[in-house]
Amino acid sequence: MCGIVGYIGKKEKKEILLDGLSELEYRGYDSAGFAVIENKELKNFKAVGKIENLANKTTHYLSDGFGVSIGHTRWATHGKPTELNAHPHLGQYSFVVHNGIIENYQELKTKLQATGASFVSQTDTETIVHLFEYHNNKLANPFESFKATVAELDGAYATLLITKADSETIYFAKNGSPMLIGFDDNDIYFASSDTPIIGKATQVYYLEDGEYGYAKDGEVKLFDAKGEKSFHKQALSMDKASAQKDGFRFFMEKEIYEQSRVMSETMMGRVNDDSVDFEELNSYFLNGIDNIKICACGTSYHSALASSYLFERLSKIPCVVEIASEFRYKEPLLKKNTLFITISQSGETADTLEALKMAKRAGLKSLSICNVDNSSIVRESDRAILTRAGIEKGVASTKAFATQTMVLWMLSVYFAGINKTIPSEQIKTEIDAMIHVPRALLIPDGLHEQIHRLTKRYLHGHGFFFIGRDIFFPLALEGALKLKEISYLHAEGYPAGEMKHGPIALADSGLFTVALMPRSLHYDKIKSNVEELSARDANILAISPEPFKLADDFIQTSYDSHPMLEFFEMMVITQLFALEVSVRLGNDVDMPRNLAKSVTVE
Ligand code: F6R
Numbered sequence: 001m002c003g004i005v006g007y008i009g010k011k012e013k014k015e016i017l018l019d020g021l022s023e024l025e026y027r028g029y030d031s032a033g034f035a036v037i038e039n040k041e042l043k044n045f046k047a048v049g050k051i052e053n054l055a056n057k058t059t060h061y062l063s064d065g066f067g068v069s070i071g072h073t074r075w076a077t078h079g080k081p082t083e084l085n086a087h088p089h090l091g092q093y094s095f096v097v098h099n100g101i102i103e104n105y106q107e108l109k110t111k112l113q114a115t116g117a118s119f120v121s122q123t124d125t126e127t128i129v130h131l132f133e134y135h136n137n138k139l140a141n142p143f144e145s146f147k148a149t150v151a152e153l154d155g156a157y158a159t160l161l162i163t164k165a166d167s168e169t170i171y172f173a174k175n176g177s178p179m180l181i182g183f184d185d186n187d188i189y190f191a192s193s194d195t196p197i198i199g200k201a202t203q204v205y206y207l208e209d210g211e212y213g214y215a216k217d218g219e220v221k222l223f224d225a226k227g228e229k230s231f232h233k234q235a236l237s238m239d240k241a242s243a244q245k246d247g248f249r250f251f252m253e254k255e256i257y258e259q260s261r262v263m264s265e266t267m268m269g270r271v272n273d274d275s276v277d278f279e280e281l282n283s284y285f286l287n288g289i290d291n292i293k294i295c296a297c298g299t300s301y302h303s304a305l306a307s308s309y310l311f312e313r314l315s316k317i318p319c320v321v322e323i324a325s326e327f328r329y330k331e332p333l334l335k336k337n338t339l340f341i342t343i344s345q346s347g348e349t350a351d352t353l354e355a356l357k358m359a360k361r362a363g364l365k366s367l368s369i370c371n372v373d374n375s376s377i378v379r380e381s382d383r384a385i386l387t388r389a390g391i392e393k394g395v396a397s398t399k400a401f402a403t404q405t406m407v408l409w410m411l412s413v414y415f416a417g418i419n420k421t422i423p424s425e426q427i428k429t430e431i432d433a434m435i436h437v438p439r440a441l442l443i444p445d446g447l448h449e450q451i452h453r454l455t456k457r458y459l460h461g462h463g464f465f466f467i468g469r470d471i472f473f474p475l476a477l478e479g480a481l482k483l484k485e486i487s488y489l490h491a492e493g494y495p496a497g498e499m500k501h502g503p504i505a506l507a508d509s510g511l512f513t514v515a516l517m518p519r520s521l522h523y524d525k526i527k528s529n530v531e532e533l534s535a536r537d538a539n540i541l542a543i544s545p546e547p548f549k550l551a552d553d554f555i556q557t558s559y560d561s562h563p564m565l566e567f568f569e570m571m572v573i574t575q576l577f578a579l580e581v582s583v584r585l586g587n588d589v590d591m592p593r594n595l596a597k598s599v600t601v602e
Pocket of ligand 1: 297298299300301343344345346347348349352395396397398481482485597598599
């Protein structure tokens, strides 16, 4: 959610900023901008929409002498996506970029306006630059002024500030939103995640909450509430992990197709012939744990929900799943015999991170399942299992969901093995099924084309219900979320057995039902639920190995004996279905409106 890049040095700054912002663009793409101070001269460019608009606007600008520079790509929180609201925000002689939300901005703004500051944007961010200049006009000391500014900010932020009052310095602060500093000889980089600086910096320092400071003359001075502190840089991989589309039309499409391959990575070294092992865990860590609580948001929440069936069925451990944003404010009762699991693709989701911090404060053991090493959630957790999906660029998550679900299934079998809750033959059956998952994720010849053809009938109507039972209910939720994110059509996921308790009132010829009808789990039950809908004239798209006479459309899957294999095969179909509807509607598949890849605000 929003992206920040900064650079001090002699290299051409526009290219470094635009290049870095492009790496972050999938996180927010309402507007973008950058500012440079070179020879005490301020330059500032902004454009609404994608980074290419900013690049087009700055074709004739070059900055190749020594200078300081900051850039930003925005996902609007306060104020519409306009040029005036785009970052960097200018005071009289300073610029600021910011990710997160300044919660007390209204109060600060009123105070600053009373002293004569004039605001041009509707953003909370602009407050930071005016507050800084207010202090600096009195103190004539940019560092002390920045420190005083940071002390007055409430909320989550990562911010960079440059000023003509000290034109060779970048000031930075981090609290609750990610920020890191990259180093290469005398060049210093800033970014809100490591992709913009990979290939440029050789070492990195990930800032902690409450840290602030400045970079000047090839050096960084770091402070927290206790004063100046030392820090250890770590090596940064030079391997540019930036995903390319590899001939696919969209990142999302590429990511759907690569699920089969990445799933083997997820299992590598963990799934053995007759056991599942995680080097990240041991029985000592799990000692005293007799129940699990999982917190996550969105797609990650859906994978958590699917796993709760598996933890109870296989590991015989009570498992409760909560949406992180709800959990935070419900004053939850937390007991130390609970293992607290967070699931996050990005590792930066503000609500999930805050839920994790609450659990830690209550003394719970924490485990995160995450796709991004060194992310805030990974660093905050006692233990972390990486999903190894590789960078996911499509805003609509696909392979991250698949690998999260896989890790959770593996975890449920790992617990079952440790606690001996199911016979060893059943563990073997689970493992045999796991080994077949990469096959279940392969897209057979003709399937994509079939889905493309049938989607032409699904562009109108008054909405979609995705229905399923058991683990196929969370999959229905996920199928509906995928569709609504990129098609902008209304879709709901529902437990099939629950339709008759209200939603069936919506059934008529304008209602589309996508029915997940696995053969290996409660087939007769879901069949009756779908028949009830069909009797009321709803359009039925049945996804099942078993031909279903009442279906208006039918996608046949394989007769797999294990429900998880059916789960993964149907997951791919729902992903391709959403993709093809979105393409037909002419939407931006990879960067759908109003969304961002990493939600670092509450
Ligand atoms: C949907 C999607 C979101 C995320 C949610 C949590 O396709 O990607 O619903 O799942 O914002 O994000 P993470 O997993 O990064 O914590």
